[in-house]
Amino acid sequence: MRPSIITLLTDFGTKDYYVASMKGVILKINPQCFLVDITHQISPQDIREGAFLLAHTFSYFPKQTIHLAVVDPEVGGKRRPILLKTRNYFFVGPDNGLFTWVGEKDGVDQVVELTNPKYFLSPISSTFHGRDIFAPVAAYLSLGVRPESFGKRIDQWVTLDWKRPEEKGKRLIGEIILIDHFGNLITNIEKKRFFSFIKNQPFMIKVGKKRISKLSQGYWEGKKGEVMALFGSMDFLEIAVREERAQERLKAERGDPILIERGE
Amino acid sequence: MRPSIITLLTDFGTKDYYVASMKGVILKINPQCFLVDITHQISPQDIREGAFLLAHTFSYFPKQTIHLAVVDPEVGGKRRPILLKTRNYFFVGPDNGLFTWVGEKDGVDQVVELTNPKYFLSPISSTFHGRDIFAPVAAYLSLGVRPESFGKRIDQWVTLDWKRPEEKGKRLIGEIILIDHFGNLITNIEKKRFFSFIKNQPFMIKVGKKRISKLSQGYWEGKKGEVMALFGSMDFLEIAVREERAQERLKAERGDPILIERGE
């Protein structure tokens, strides 16, 4: 039989007992399941960043993988704990928008509010539902407990708005949505959108004071220190500098605008 | 059959070959066992921090889990390598106090000094017993080798003092014992102790120049930027700031005092 896989995505970091205690709780319930870290370095309380990263990672895993995601600033407050079943995957975590784009991409089958204490640790702390609710629910799910056993089905859940690039005449205005480990600036301008906007015309990409008029195929293309625009592995327009960090080089920050100007 | 689980807790970080070589050694001896990282980011040589974290994590794992812990400033010196069996778990590492509180919590069954070279790598380096002694011993233990096979039973082992809060009249003086990934200040004042001290009277919590006169239920309760006192998931009094880092906000450091003053 193939083992169940549970992935973990949190903003907990790896220096404390938070992640390990969740893993312990899971393995106590299902000692056979495989645990895979997506990341624990989501910026603290940054639901949007977590949602984005999860949406670009979940589908690489085998179908039926259970994705446990906890970026949870409202823990212990009114936000609901949920289980979201998409066509091919399961997601467990807080109902705060974290599952917005996985739902959009894979199609939502059902959403259950987690209310059945039979599948929680006891007592439940008011500060750490990752350990007390989400981890045990994910573990029982991996044992084959059916979604509806965890609570009542709900029809509404929280979703976030995706900041789409805006078109103003001959300008497309996007923004930097993520800066990766290499200091590459990942924008919200998707490949399709870019090409449908520029219509085979010449173009100019403006980021800070920098102007770029062509697309590169890969990081290797530039000379050392050259600022390049290219489409990265998630198919978003990305600004990179050969063997340097674009973030420092262009003094860029998340949220900074990026402009595409189309010629005639 | 359920797989054996070995956890790892070290101060080795994850950028070098230290942790990976330990995992390789274990898997060479028992390729079936599950490896789970607790953390590798214990502050370098900080036995006390390692002991504290281990004590709050070990019992979330399934019974019979083997916890391999290496914070080992005296490696190659006179400190002994040991295997400590508590009622429900196994611990392998240096005899320097790292197992003080797991022993207190779970009850010590037997302690064995690791002296049988049959279960060590050969030759043994004088700087890396994690790889040469502790990893192979944990691996053989996971295969069912009995504790007494690894060496001779001992009756004394190193324990650390736990810094308990001090009571002076109407003041309870504790300290910050850990600052977590979110910058929350975790103190050594336990929930039970706090409530038995304040005796239902009004109270004032003093940390640096900050005064707090109530307890919050969760991080969500405060307004953005509000300094709060609450009991965290380990049941210690904790100072947190909503969506900020209390550490920076209060310029606090580990070891700083925290005062509870009880009213009439």
Place this chain on the structure above:
Amino acid sequence: MRPSIITLLTDFGTKDYYVASMKGVILKINPQCFLVDITHQISPQDIREGAFLLAHTFSYFPKQTIHLAVVDPEVGGKRRPILLKTRNYFFVGPDNGLFTWVGEKDGVDQVVELTNPKYFLSPISSTFHGRDIFAPVAAYLSLGVRPESFGKRIDQWVTLDWKRPEEKGKRLIGEIILIDHFGNLITNIEKKRFFSFIKNQPFMIKVGKKRISKLSQGYWEGKKGEVMALFGSMDFLEIAVREERAQERLKAERGDPILIERGE
């Protein structure tokens, strides 16, 4: 049956979706295999550092382990993707020198250029062959697909020069090749070389302005704050400071020279 083990060594860090998407791809193809991180914190684009670390880690794992290594500044360019089979292990990654020293240590059996798209994701991005080529190839290899199925055998592959210490009369000149998590300065002077050079004479080790005239057996030997020279667990001469970071204490950097002077 014992599970297949695939290790991962990259310069990707752990905050993005890079590593997790590779793991997902592998588990989709072979859900039974064990994944073990060597490290993801190789300095960005530093092939030499990756090659060095891999060479000191690979052989601790069980024979037949598949080591997937991606430090790949030329991704999408002309460098070839390869599979290198040594006597006891498999290596998958870019042909840029990353496998220089594992080949030297374990003996190269065969090298295959990865050209068979049957074992790649489709389409292949030009920026992330870790996910699109190397991960699926490693996964299929773990299922028993034979090396020659992935492409054509090649006779030449890229190797790096190892910077050996230079002997000039009574001086042996080495350099700092790695600074570890503890701030210890690891040099390229091997134990054997050191002793064959000093010929039982007194010696003086010079690093920056510091002079050291003896070898310590372990980190525990020094007084707090003492600068020591010793042979570390990889058998290279290493400069360490008891309970401090030699890196900061000596203001040392990778590449800095270290001198051994032999007396009469």
